[in-house]
Amino acid sequence: MEADSTTYESNPKSQNNEIYLPFSTSPGNLNLLKEFISNEGGRNLESQLVGRLQSFGLLPTNITCPTNGSDCKVICKSARVIDRVQWVCEGCSKRLPIRTGSFFFKLQCSILQTLQLILAWCEDTDTMAAAQYFDVKPRVAISIYDKLDSLAINELKKSKLGGENAVVLSEIYPDCLNRLSPDTTDQPHVHRILMIADTKHIPTHYRLHVIQDDLKKPQSNYDQSLSKEIEQVLSTETEAQSMLVMGNNVPIDGTVPLQQLTQHCDTDMQHFLTSRIWSQALTLCSASRDFCAGTPTHVCANTVQKYLDTSLYRLRYGDGFYDHILRIISNEFTQNGLTS
Ligand SMILES: [Zn+2]
Known part of the structure; x- marks a missing residue:
């Protein structure tokens, strides 16, 4: 369905679905971010985002209650927390962050900011520039970039070059x-x-x-x-x-x-x-x-090696890399049915 202006009456800001970023982005990568954050109306944007990330696989769709009582049943409820939703057990009333069992767990920025930083990393944007633009603390941005670098290097090392007749x-x-x-x-x-x-x-x-x-x-x-x-x-x-x-x-x-x-x-x-x-x-x-x-020095040699490895992995995918890395994140981090 094509979004028209009437869809967004409740939120005039969203009438314009354009996002302007201070770094160049591949169209496919940017479109995926737009899909995640588009406003379909009804619930608040944060809850809509959580629903989409659950469908994508970046957030678990169910978890079990750590109390593990006979009446325990965990459901997703709106709440006054940064993510605007959380897991609540109907049996023992235990509450858990909606980010439990995901890449976003314990990151000190919003889920949206994390998605924006991942896009910036995909586009090889400088960490500090991205942190400043998306208003994330430098050390938080660095830790996200480091996690992504490790994932990319890990993926790169999974395959070898050459083969028979190559x-x-x-x-x-x-x-x-x-x-x-x-x-x-x-x-x-x-x-x-x-x-x-x-x-x-x-x-x-x-x-x-x-x-x-x-x-x-x-x-x-x-x-x-x-x-x-x-x-x-x-x-x-x-x-x-x-x-x-x-x-x-x-x-x-x-x-x-x-x-x-x-x-x-x-x-x-x-x-x-x-x-x-x-x-x-x-x-x-x-x-x-x-x-x-x-x-x-060994320090700059390691930095150069990390740069070369992540850049090579990035080069291999071009546009569509954002989707690719988010699926790798889902595979590596998302744990359905778990609580820690
Ligand atoms: Zn419980």
Whole structure:
């Protein structure tokens, strides 16, 4: 049913279903937020939102009373709390937050603010900017962003690159830059990053690994400990049957030099395999320099790694990522029939 102006007589503010956010949003992502918060009239907006989140799976639709008495029966009732509804047991009168058994449990902001912050995270918006705009305490926004980062990294690690008959390419950033796309900025390259690309996916699936070996000693050449680290990463991040191809003339056991692969390809394919396939990975590696100052440390290496992992996961979905991550949140956090 198409909403018309008469639907919203009781709430003139909602006549305009447009939302203006200070960051760019993909249309599908924004539409989902609009669906969650649209005013159908009748109950207050908070209760409507709770109902929709229950249908979506982000909030449980039933819980059992912790008292567990013979008369206990928990129902959803309106109440003078921030969410405007809560669980109340008709038997023993126990009350529980409507957020029990969900991602929202114990978060110190409204459910709506949480949904807005999740959208901001999906759109890769700066944490502090989002916290300020949605009027959420910085530490609350940071904790939500951290939870989402962990979820994304966890999901990314669930799949490996390559597989049977699949070619997986590797290059080392920034060593490969002169060949791929000369760097014209003055910003230093603090970390070396092992870039791995799976050629069977469009858009390309990558892994980007911050080289840890450089933190122990000045990065100079390729020695045994670096080779060992690369071998280790390739073995954990790729399927065993993959054909591993290495650029940079890095001698790694079990890999084929890039030249050996490209000599059998036409010019277009050569250009793709040696250059175009890396464009998104190079953009991320280049952007990750903002997290570092001067000499590489374990702290900035970890920050860069987290940024690269979450960005890669985000890239894979584009528009529709908001729906995707909310479904992952539902699967991970929503517990029907439980009370703690
Ligand atoms: Zn009870």
